[in-house]
Amino acid sequence: MTTANSNYSIRDEIRDYWSDRAETFDQSVGHEIFSEAERQGWQRLIKKHLGEGDGRSALDLACGTAVISHLLHDVGFSVTGLDWSDAMLARARAKAQTRGADIRFIAGDAENTLEPPESYDAITNRHLVWTLVDPPAAFGEWFSLLKPGGKVLIVDGNMGKETWVKSLQKLWARVASKQASDPVSPDMVMRLQKIRERVYFSGEMPAQAVADLLAQAGFENIVIDRKLSDIHWAQARRMPFLRGLDRMVQERFAICATKPD
Template sequence: MNSMNTNYSIRDEIRDFWSERAATFDESVGHEIFSEAERKGWQRLIRKHLGEGQGRAALDLACGTAVVSHLMNDVGFRVTGLDWSDAMLAQARAKARKRGTDIRFISGDAENTMEPRESYDVITNRHLVWTLVDPPAAFREWFSVLRPGGKVLILDGNMGKETWVKGLQKFWTKATGKAPASHMKPEMMARHQSIRSRVYFSEQMPAEAVVALLRQAGFENITVDRQLFDIHWAQARRMPFLRALDRLTQDRFAICAHKPA
């Protein structure tokens, strides 16, 4: 980071943070998919809200290493993955070559995609909304990029919400002097927390707050779906005990919103 450079913004910091995580991103449960049960869970969720792809155009925002992009490709969408981290895109392209998929990848900002207006039938993203500096503007951008009748599917959660497991983790750390196992090193965790403190949803991100901003952007017929147990159970089975408990008690959700036809 270059804190002396006044042109180095929170957006640059977010991009650089995820670029540094690109090489090891797919090693973590909850990022890449490590079981057929989890893969089927995600595909079930996608079909539930978006239906079969049937060649429809999908834009996967902040695609990272293309986990969701591949899920969308699996169910028949014609997928474009967008990310502004070149390191993440390099991983995504390598994965697509290895799997023999025809996913298109482009460099861009999820808050200002620069994609043509009304050019996509579906927009997806996972764990993106909490990183947005200006969600109202981002949602207006997504609305404009969707064709009439198009849908956005947001996969995220209220990670700042206190749960009894988080309380247990704090007790464990205080009693033993050992923090629960983490997929991030302490220095990266500190940077993650610093970024989190300065974005729009700096504390909690309840689904209801996201829904309100989507409505303001013009979306309608908005559904909040918390029926994700099959996905979380498949993930938890591959996590250390306390992380697994945390995953099963977190307020994670899918939000599907429609652009009027």
């Protein structure tokens, strides 16, 4: 990573960070799915807001190793996964080949996809919005990509809001070493923190703030869904106690919004 280069932007830094995370990305609970209970929870969430795929087109933005892409494929969508990390896409393509899933993968920026207007029935993303440099512009882009009546489904959380459990974790860290099973190194944690300080939602990201930006982009029927406990409980059961408890009390949400007909 060459930060001395004046052309090296925060967008480049985000891309390179996730490229470096690609090798261990699927080792983390909350990234890959490790139980049938969690898989069913995700599928319920998708069908609740987007319905059955029935061959409709879906664009999974910042698809990473294609966890959400496969969930969409499993419920019948014709899926395109977009990511601007070649390392992530390489793993996504290998996973799809292993599973025999017909998913199209393309390299691109989620804030400027270069995909044709009105070409998708649904757009999804997970833990992407907090990384956006310009969410208003990104939401305008997503609005243009959807067919009339199409929906965007965002899964994210107010990660900048510190829970009482996180405070307890920090206290515990002073007297105990970091969990050896955590695949994220202290250096990577520091890089992520520096990125967080420079993106649009550098502090808290409440669901209503995201919903307001979606409304400004032209979306209607905006629904904030906080009923994700089945997913989070399945994840928490596979985490160390304090981390799992934090997962259960964090302000996480899904937001579904519709492009008017």
